[in-house]
Amino acid sequence: MGGLRLHLPLHCFFGARKAEGKPILPFRIQASTSTSTIVSNPDLVQDAKVSTRMRNLACPICFDALFSKTGATISLASTSGSSIECNTCNKVYCGNDAFLDLTLSGGTMDYDETMPLATELFRSPLVSFLYERGWRQNFVWGGFPGVEREFKMAKDFLEPTTGGDIIDASCGSGLFSRLFAKSGMYSLVIALDYSENMLRQCYEFTNQENIPKENLLLIRADISRLPFVSGSIDAVHAGAALHCWPSPSAAVAEISRILRPGGVFVATTFILDTFSVAVPVLSILRQPYIRATSNNLFLSEDELEDLCKACGLTGFSCIRNGPFVMISATKQT
Incomplete structure (x- = not known):
């Protein structure tokens, strides 16, 4: 949910390494009674x-x-x-x-846990209030295409999972969670974030926009400890969040665990290879920067593809516009 303020013209989008074909989700039978469940034991x-x-x-x-x-x-x-x-x-x-x-510390009376700086920043009431009131709009300077265009691009990648259940991970104030809920594309939309104040903003916007609540669920959870049964989710979307996660590998591994075979992961973030002359310097400064800010720096598409492969996701493809990148990968069938 963080961003870079880079003044770049919005060029036309072009695809890179598009995956051939679309994954086929396994056929599922859902119980019609109110006493059914799927359990590991x-x-x-x-x-x-x-x-x-x-x-x-x-x-x-x-x-x-x-x-x-x-x-x-x-x-x-x-x-x-x-x-x-x-x-x-x-x-x-x-x-x-x-x-x-559904956090590990949920319900504790005395224990509290301080998270990395980037995580704590988005827990603040002020940042949560400002996120859809100017903060997110500034991402256009980093090549982000605007909310409507970004949502359409995500839907194109996610089309094979239509009718299933989707998690909008690190949803912030629910900008895309609400769009997914209003689209009717999914049977259940789960807006997930670690920030209590972001989720309250999402709840307020949901009420203001009169979005039906029967197929929408707001969950507080740690992206590196997702409270879902393995292989139970059809799609995961993470908008402008990957660079804010304390451990992208732990988060993507968790996403891979909960996705069904054929499930799709779509995310947007920044790649700083736009300024190729600066990449060697950024490579040297990256680790000190990450330690100081808790924000991650990605320097190439290959890094993101390698991350997805390491976590069991295949069929990597991406769309670029300057520093902006939207990636998609699929859980192996």
Whole structure:
């Protein structure tokens, strides 16, 4: 969600190394009753009533499935006052009026954890308030094409996953989460961020725009410890976030874990190879910069492709415009 202020003209977009063909998602049968679930250990749910909306959620500690004794549908419409449990860890996770907290420290009374600088920056009320009120718009100076064009580009990459469940990771104030929800493209849209204040902004915008809440869920979670059952998610989108993650490799590995075979990961970030003469200097300064700011610097498309391959994602392709890059990769089938 960070950015660079680079004054560059917005050139026409061109594709690089487009993946041939589109991945085929496996056929799925979804239960029509309100007592069905998918769990990693069936022995744990002998007497539990579980909503079908719980099928994706997992304990961030042990990754066993979470369930609700009340059988309530887990969506933004019923998040307030909800509680879900892990039978393995005996931990209860609670929802407030806006989001469900599925962080490792969620529900702790005394313990608090300070995250890297970039993460803490976006937890502040001021930055959360300003994000859609000027902050994100400045990304055009770094080659970002504008929200409408960026959303269309993402939808083109994500088209094979239509009708499934999508996570908008590091969603910020929910700029793209709300667009996905309004598009009707997915059966469930999960807006996920670590920042409580960003999620509250998302909730407020959702109310202002009268977006239906039945197929939308707001979750607070750590990008490196995603609270979802392995192989349960059809698509993950991460807009202008990859460079802000404390460990991109840990985050992309988690995304790969939760994606179904054939699932698609789409992300946007910055690549600084536009100024080729500066790349050698940036290579030297990169590590001190990362340590000081907690922001990551990417110097080539090859770095991002290598990152995806290392985490089990294939079919890498990207679109460039100056420093801006949108990447797409697919979970192996």
